[in-house]
Amino acid sequence: MLGEIIAQCRAVRPLLHCITNYVTANDCANLLLACGGSPIMADDPDEAAEITAMCSGLVLNLGTPNPRKIRAMMLSGREANRLGCPVVLDPVGVGCSEMRRNAGRQLLAQVRFAAIRGNAGEIAALAGGAALHRGVDNDAEQAPAASARENALYLARESGAVVIVTGDTDIVTDGRAVYRVHNGHPMMRTVTGTGCQLSALTGAYVAASPDRPLTAALAAVCAMGLCGEIAHARLSPGEGNASYRGYIIDAIFHLTPENLERGARYEAEQ
Amino acid sequence: MLGEIIAQCRAVRPLLHCITNYVTANDCANLLLACGGSPIMADDPDEAAEITAMCSGLVLNLGTPNPRKIRAMMLSGREANRLGCPVVLDPVGVGCSEMRRNAGRQLLAQVRFAAIRGNAGEIAALAGGAALHRGVDNDAEQAPAASARENALYLARESGAVVIVTGDTDIVTDGRAVYRVHNGHPMMRTVTGTGCQLSALTGAYVAASPDRPLTAALAAVCAMGLCGEIAHARLSPGEGNASYRGYIIDAIFHLTPENLERGARYEAEQ
Amino acid sequence: MLGEIIAQCRAVRPLLHCITNYVTANDCANLLLACGGSPIMADDPDEAAEITAMCSGLVLNLGTPNPRKIRAMMLSGREANRLGCPVVLDPVGVGCSEMRRNAGRQLLAQVRFAAIRGNAGEIAALAGGAALHRGVDNDAEQAPAASARENALYLARESGAVVIVTGDTDIVTDGRAVYRVHNGHPMMRTVTGTGCQLSALTGAYVAASPDRPLTAALAAVCAMGLCGEIAHARLSPGEGNASYRGYIIDAIFHLTPENLERGARYEAEQ
Numbered sequence: 001m002l003g004e005i006i007a008q009c010r011a012v013r014p015l016l017h018c019i020t021n022y023v024t025a026n027d028c029a030n031l032l033l034a035c036g037g038s039p040i041m042a043d044d045p046d047e048a049a050e051i052t053a054m055c056s057g058l059v060l061n062l063g064t065p066n067p068r069k070i071r072a073m074m075l076s077g078r079e080a081n082r083l084g085c086p087v088v089l090d091p092v093g094v095g096c097s098e099m100r101r102n103a104g105r106q107l108l109a110q111v112r113f114a115a116i117r118g119n120a121g122e123i124a125a126l127a128g129g130a131a132l133h134r135g136v137d138n139d140a141e142q143a144p145a146a147s148a149r150e151n152a153l154y155l156a157r158e159s160g161a162v163v164i165v166t167g168d169t170d171i172v173t174d175g176r177a178v179y180r181v182h183n184g185h186p187m188m189r190t191v192t193g194t195g196c197q198l199s200a201l202t203g204a205y206v207a208a209s210p211d212r213p214l215t216a217a218l219a220a221v222c223a224m225g226l227c228g229e230i231a232h233a234r235l236s237p238g239e240g241n242a243s244y245r246g247y248i249i250d251a252i253f254h255l256t257p258e259n260l261e262r263g264a265r266y267e268a269e270q
Numbered sequence: 271m272l273g274e275i276i277a278q279c280r281a282v283r284p285l286l287h288c289i290t291n292y293v294t295a296n297d298c299a300n301l302l303l304a305c306g307g308s309p310i311m312a313d314d315p316d317e318a319a320e321i322t323a324m325c326s327g328l329v330l331n332l333g334t335p336n337p338r339k340i341r342a343m344m345l346s347g348r349e350a351n352r353l354g355c356p357v358v359l360d361p362v363g364v365g366c367s368e369m370r371r372n373a374g375r376q377l378l379a380q381v382r383f384a385a386i387r388g389n390a391g392e393i394a395a396l397a398g399g400a401a402l403h404r405g406v407d408n409d410a411e412q413a414p415a416a417s418a419r420e421n422a423l424y425l426a427r428e429s430g431a432v433v434i435v436t437g438d439t440d441i442v443t444d445g446r447a448v449y450r451v452h453n454g455h456p457m458m459r460t461v462t463g464t465g466c467q468l469s470a471l472t473g474a475y476v477a478a479s480p481d482r483p484l485t486a487a488l489a490a491v492c493a494m495g496l497c498g499e500i501a502h503a504r505l506s507p508g509e510g511n512a513s514y515r516g517y518i519i520d521a522i523f524h525l526t527p528e529n530l531e532r533g534a535r536y537e538a539e540q
Numbered sequence: 541m542l543g544e545i546i547a548q549c550r551a552v553r554p555l556l557h558c559i560t561n562y563v564t565a566n567d568c569a570n571l572l573l574a575c576g577g578s579p580i581m582a583d584d585p586d587e588a589a590e591i592t593a594m595c596s597g598l599v600l601n602l603g604t605p606n607p608r609k610i611r612a613m614m615l616s617g618r619e620a621n622r623l624g625c626p627v628v629l630d631p632v633g634v635g636c637s638e639m640r641r642n643a644g645r646q647l648l649a650q651v652r653f654a655a656i657r658g659n660a661g662e663i664a665a666l667a668g669g670a671a672l673h674r675g676v677d678n679d680a681e682q683a684p685a686a687s688a689r690e691n692a693l694y695l696a697r698e699s700g701a702v703v704i705v706t707g708d709t710d711i712v713t714d715g716r717a718v719y720r721v722h723n724g725h726p727m728m729r730t731v732t733g734t735g736c737q738l739s740a741l742t743g744a745y746v747a748a749s750p751d752r753p754l755t756a757a758l759a760a761v762c763a764m765g766l767c768g769e770i771a772h773a774r775l776s777p778g779e780g781n782a783s784y785r786g787y788i789i790d791a792i793f794h795l796t797p798e799n800l801e802r803g804a805r806y807e808a809e810q
Contacts, residue, residue, distance in 0.1 A: 021581070022293075022562035022581075023562075023566055023569050023579075024569075025292055026293055026294060026297070026463070026566060027566070029463075030461065030462050030511055030512055033459075033460045033461070033462060033511055034460065034510060034512070039293075039462065040363065041291070041292075041293045041333070042334060042335075042363075042366075043334060044369065046337065046367075046368075047335070047366070047367035047368070047369040050366070051367055054366060063581070064582060064583060064584075065582075065584060065587070066583075066584040066586070066608070067586065068336070093580065096582075096587070096590070096591055096594060097582070097586075097587035098587070098590065099586045100587065189573075190573045190793070191573070192566060192569035192570050193566070193569075238774060238791075240790035240791070240793025240794055241570055241573055241574050241789065241790070242574070242785070242786035242789035242793070243786055243787075243790055245786075246512035246513055246515075247512070247513075248512075249510065249512035250508065250510035250511070250512045250513055251508075251510070252510070253460070253510025253511050254508065254510055292562035295562055295563045296566060296732060296733070299564075299732035299733075300730075300731065300732050300781055300785065303731070304730065304780060304781050304782070309732065310633065310636070311561070311562075311563045311603070312633075313606075314605060314606040314607070314639065316606070316607065316637075316638075317605070317637035317638070317639040317640065320636070320637040320638065321636060321637060338606070515782075516782035517783075518782075519780065519781065519782035520780035520782045521778075521780070522780070523730070523780025
């Protein structure tokens, strides 16, 4: 099942429009090329919608935001919706500033997402923001007491997106089915942008298999985690996070459907 | 002949002002250091012309554009022309949006370029745009039926620049002589920014040998392609596009005049 | 003594707000993760102060500046001062344009820095600017005849910051004590952003040991230089500046207090 997603992406070679942060833009671009996709980075409102219209997927990443870039995200997000082109959101640090909270809220209100990926804090902030937007108790944003799983389920139901929460165990849910993924390696946290890369990968897989967003998201999470494991096994003494960074992308480059089927470690909730 | 260009660049150590995209800026900077040059990246109109005035070459790259950056390109381009400092244009995705098409047209109208490098589509769009600007049939932009070679010749004659079209075979022409370069490896397409890097390298070689732009451009194209071959030969199993990315820059770092003379594979049209 | 700084940073895991250039942002982020810190990059005035308030250190880097980013630096710098959070300045190319000179002057006038790191030219320009700001002879900016050591002492006394001047021999001074550091390798000059990375590392060490800025800065300078040596020793034939780039960060990742104590080569002026 997951293997087909990879094969489909290599066959379709989706072009992805990324509005993303400048810290990890290069890694996201090389990751997209590694998985068989192709990136266009463009973040100005004057061209955003036009670029989106050329592409088969859109990835919005909230890192290093500014008002122009957020406006570009709105324009591109709406254009993608209009054209039926799947959109992925990575709400980087969405709880960290009023600007990001507002951006998160506005994006959820105006754009329909195929998938949303964040860590537990980001998904909690976004779930709180979604609640807020619907007039739900303010406390939801201040104190999202709910577990990562509950926030993910809530956000998935409210937004209609497949929600991915990354952490020690990753969660993938469309609001009904819930998967837990056990792939990955703790050292991935020492490489900046592995989360951004997973969001880009999700964008590529969903763009190539738009009718199966849940499976595509699950494949992306398993693939990224598995490649973190493969890359870690390749490290020799003296090699650190910089070498590891390259090896993860190398592993995506070589990942086959068969390897993913064999290496994916996930379970569905009963 | 080509070896002298490399030697000259290492001797002169040209300082290059790059107004470039943030996706590949780091690779372009390290590539420039690898070939013996030195980069300054600065993209704000408030300082653009001042930075250009310190440098011996200017590289304008249309990736991740915005109106401020395009204004900076105009100011720097004109200042470079005033000072006799060679300018290289990389019209990244110039056909993809109205903003980029306008920028391309304006740059061609107001700045004299020593060299322009793009893929077949970019050069076609730019050749169409040049035509348009001169009142030639609108269809030229919509349907550049002409081959890459013809577009390159046309653009070189119209602009006075040496034009490089990269593809399976690369073309280098000053509007009279036409060279075809057979160096390179298909895997270079899986590394983001190898085109941007070639444009930066062309900038360094032309800045160090401003009286020989055609030879300098030819040397850059052969050098980049040859280094793509050298880097590919260095790949071991498990290494993918991320390792390849670093190996290409490493190869430029070690490239000698002799290696280039031996490895360059090009032919002049009779 | 220096070993404690490293150990403290790995224990505290400081969160660093970086307002920095897009050329080397990825390397700075991975360097911070390598030394045990954690980065947040954010450069818009609308969120700058809020992001700073979450962090235990702030690094301001003047590369690829624009007016919005400079405004963000002012807001974040003042907020950091208000909260007692240490600030590090990297005045990249501060002498190269009026915009950068003004930014340098304004930052020195309005923000209290724990440390400032630049090359001899940058520190001279900044020392001249500091003088200017205080009504001292204009010539100071035009012709800083003083040696790097004198400029560093002057700037340290005027600003209250620990000043680091990097070069063949590095200088570290708080305006009284002066250290000379002999670690490092000339090939570090062929990697873009090793200076930016040292400034980020200084930010992490000072944030984790805010009461000992001089020792923290000295530890950062020795650590970066030593890792340049370790990384150079790891290079095999065919490897160039791109491989070297990664190896330096890898070396920081593996650097232990004991290795630093053993490898640091510095002397205090008598």
